[in-house]
Amino acid sequence: MEPATMAWTLAAAGFALVYWFVWVMGAAEVQGKRAVDLQMGSIAGDKVGDKYSQYWSFFRSPKETAAAATADKVPAFVDTFYNLVTDIYEWGWGQSFHFSPSLPGRSHRDATRVHEERVADLLEARPGKRLLDVGCGVGGPMRAIAAHSGSNVVGITINEYQVNRARAHNRKAGLDAQCEVVCGNFMAMPFPDASFDGAYSIEATCHAPRLQDVYGEVFRVLKPGGLYVSYEWVTTPLYRADDPEHVEAIQGIERGDALPGLRRQDEIAAVAKEVGFDVVKELDLALPPSHPWWTRLKMGRLSYWRNSLLIRALTLLRVAPKGVSEVHEMLFETAQHLTRGGETGIFSPMHMVLLRKPEPAAAAE
Numbered sequence: 001m002e003p004a005t006m007a008w009t010l011a012a013a014g015f016a017l018v019y020w021f022v023w024v025m026g027a028a029e030v031q032g033k034r035a036v037d038l039q040m041g042s043i044a045g046d047k048v049g050d051k052y053s054q055y056w057s058f059f060r061s062p063k064e065t066a067a068a069a070t071a072d073k074v075p076a077f078v079d080t081f082y083n084l085v086t087d088i089y090e091w092g093w094g095q096s097f098h099f100s101p102s103l104p105g106r107s108h109r110d111a112t113r114v115h116e117e118r119v120a121d122l123l124e125a126r127p128g129k130r131l132l133d134v135g136c137g138v139g140g141p142m143r144a145i146a147a148h149s150g151s152n153v154v155g156i157t158i159n160e161y162q163v164n165r166a167r168a169h170n171r172k173a174g175l176d177a178q179c180e181v182v183c184g185n186f187m188a189m190p191f192p193d194a195s196f197d198g199a200y201s202i203e204a205t206c207h208a209p210r211l212q213d214v215y216g217e218v219f220r221v222l223k224p225g226g227l228y229v230s231y232e233w234v235t236t237p238l239y240r241a242d243d244p245e246h247v248e249a250i251q252g253i254e255r256g257d258a259l260p261g262l263r264r265q266d267e268i269a270a271v272a273k274e275v276g277f278d279v280v281k282e283l284d285l286a287l288p289p290s291h292p293w294w295t296r297l298k299m300g301r302l303s304y305w306r307n308s309l310l311i312r313a314l315t316l317l318r319v320a321p322k323g324v325s326e327v328h329e330m331l332f333e334t335a336q337h338l339t340r341g342g343e344t345g346i347f348s349p350m351h352m353v354l355l356r357k358p359e360p361a362a363a364a365e
């Protein structure tokens with residue numbers, strides 16, 4: 001081959017390789033977000049590093065002091081966290097920001113959908129019903145539940161960037177007539193009393209410093225007789241506070257997921273009763289016969305490596321803002337702690353409670 005032809009062939013092959021690596025390999029789990037679209041929510045490109053340091057400063061003071069002194073600062077801290085991670089989550093995981101038990105022989109997408117549709121079925125959702133999605137992310141569950149049940153869903157999230165992403169996805173899916181999204185704090189919701197037929201939260205209330213504050217609000221906005229399903233992040237009875245390995249995994253999960261402190265499994269139903277709910281059902285969906293929820297994290301090692309490389313390249317080329325690599329590295333570490341929590345059985349991200357707001361007559365008994 002002529003040297004010039006050889007050079008052109010090599011250049012074309014190199015270009016094709018880079019194109020494949022960035023556009024194809026780096027494509028989103030669920031079509032939509034690509035590596036080249038990674039932003040840091042509503043944070044300006046040159047402020048990502050500062051915001052990332054600000055995020056970490058929350059964990060610097062001793063735990064007890066931090067929890068007490070900063071409870072009122074948690075929503076802002078959680079908002080910063082979601083500005084930092086939303087695009088990476090969408091790109092590397094999909095539009096549903098939660099785990100699900102794996103289903104042998106079926107895709108992650110199917111497993112996610114089944115886990116979401118279970119919520120709609122538990123709520124007996126159907127056309128004409130108005131549901132509340134407490135901590136809705138970019139709306140993956142909301143769209144699955146609206147499509148499956150025909151009900152209307154209103155989602156609330158503290159993060160404005162997620163509101164815009166969720167609205168765009170709703171329009172694209174043709175579900176914007178059924179799905180609405182509001183920016184606000186689920187501990188002080190901008191909805192009138194008794195304005196929803198049902199409510200659910202999927203892996204979101206773990207961000208509340210006091211579970212009473214969010215469960216109390218859900219109780220207020222539900223109609224009497226209305227059902228509420230929550231998938232809660234908890235430590236299980238296998239967790240030992242005197243085992244350094246257990247403590248390391250749980251603290252790692254808290255630091256990498258913007259949690260003011262994980263709750264024990266037995267606290268959930270107690271808080272629900274305290275705010276007035278009847279507990280209809282309580283079940284840890286992570287326990288057998290369910291298949292492990294953490295295998296999806298373990299299987300992704302090769303893609304983490306690819307993603308990390310891709311992010312570094314895009315940062316160097318100034319396509320992705322500086323600081324994305326650090327955030328990605330933090331998520332990689334968090335994935336190890338979550339996997340450890342799953343393998344040891346000390347942690348569950350899907351402790352399910354089904355609650356009912358009593359009818360007035362029943363409440364008076």
Ligand SMILES: C=C(CC[C@@H](C)[C@H]1CC[C@H]2C3=CC[C@H]4[C@H](C)[C@@H](O)CC[C@]4(C)[C@H]3CC[C@]12C)C(C)C
Nearest residue numbers: 088089092093097098203257304307331332334335
């Ligand atoms: C409910 C919450 C979030 C749960 C999960 C959706 C996310 C927890 C950890 C996240 C991830 C970890 C590793 C990332 C990987 C390094 C990257 O290359 C691609 C994205 C990840 C897989 C990312 C995806 C989302 C999680 C699994 C919390 C916040 C309450």
Ligand SMILES: C[S@@+](CC[C@H](N)C(=O)[O-])C[C@H]1O[C@@H](n2cnc3c(N)ncnc32)[C@H](O)[C@@H]1O
Nearest residue numbers: 096097098135136137157158185186202204207
């Ligand atoms: C892990 S994501 C789960 C999102 C969604 N439920 C899903 O499964 O895709 C947690 C969500 O809770 C929201 N959230 C956390 N604290 C909140 C608060 N105080 N008020 C409103 N939303 C909050 C976050 O903004 C985010 O959308």
